[in-house]
Amino acid sequence: MKYQSFFWDFDGTIFDTYPIMVQAFMTALTRQQVSELELDEQEIYEVMRQHSFGTAKQQFSAEFSIDAERLEHDYRQIESQHIEQAQPFAGMLDLLQQLNDVGGTHYLLTHRNRSANQLLETADIKRLFADEVTSEQPFPRKPNPASLNALIERNGVKRPEAIMIGDRTLDIDAGHNAGIAGALFDPGRLIDFRSSQPEINVTNVGELKAALLQ
Known part of the structure; x- marks a missing residue:
């Protein structure tokens, strides 16, 4: 992997x-x-x-x-x-669990407040995350890489083995600004990916699963 x-x-x-x-x-x-x-x-x-x-x-x-x-x-x-x-995308819990089972580590990086953690807990997903940055911590917003760099540094993450996954250009740009790869999750193909050049570009959870588990 x-x-x-x-x-x-x-x-x-x-x-x-x-x-x-x-x-x-x-x-x-x-x-x-x-x-x-x-x-x-x-x-x-x-x-x-x-x-x-x-x-x-x-x-x-x-x-x-x-x-x-x-x-x-x-x-x-x-x-x-x-x-x-709100509900997680169909298949997302299974994907997160499979990545975790084969040695992957998950981190949350969101502009949302504690409601994100509440939703993750309700969906039995929170347990799969090792660390997080939410809006309640004083970091500039993506695509500024400060919050991502903080997670990387305090968890000893190896940048060549890391990837930022998100549905907008700013998520991919944040990843690249932090020196890691980016995966664009783009249902409906609404995002012009040419500016951010994500390493992975998918439209559904099945495609994302295939790309991340290979």
Whole structure:
């Protein structure tokens, strides 16, 4: 097996949280009198996937001439009430377990807060992770490699045997900025991978399993 240390993004990689995130965002928009008829669920999803929540906040608050900070406040409140409904991608627990069984070590690197750990615990996945960085630790956001470097250094990880797995360009860039490989997990083929050049580029858990276990 080429890789031994696996650094995982959470949203859209381990857990399929985007449906809940998009619905929370749409509800937050309607709280500022934006009509549901004006909203394109797929467009919101694509902006979040291809860029970030911050980009979605700025883009849609400008488009509808609403208060961006209130939009974020309402979104965070709504999302926190529903995020517990999120589930891991089908086959993800099995993949994590198989990698662990053959000597792999898992690390979590996410912009999400402690809710990520709560979801991992509920899904019986938390036990498979050796260490983590969440939003509650004072690191700059990806693609800055500081948080990834911290995990690598405090766990004595060998960089040639490590890979960052995520669903966005910034995840791959963070990995490369830290001197490790990157695996793009891209359901729907929404990401232009030419800029980040991931070592692995897949669209589903089955493909990811085949690539990581070889």
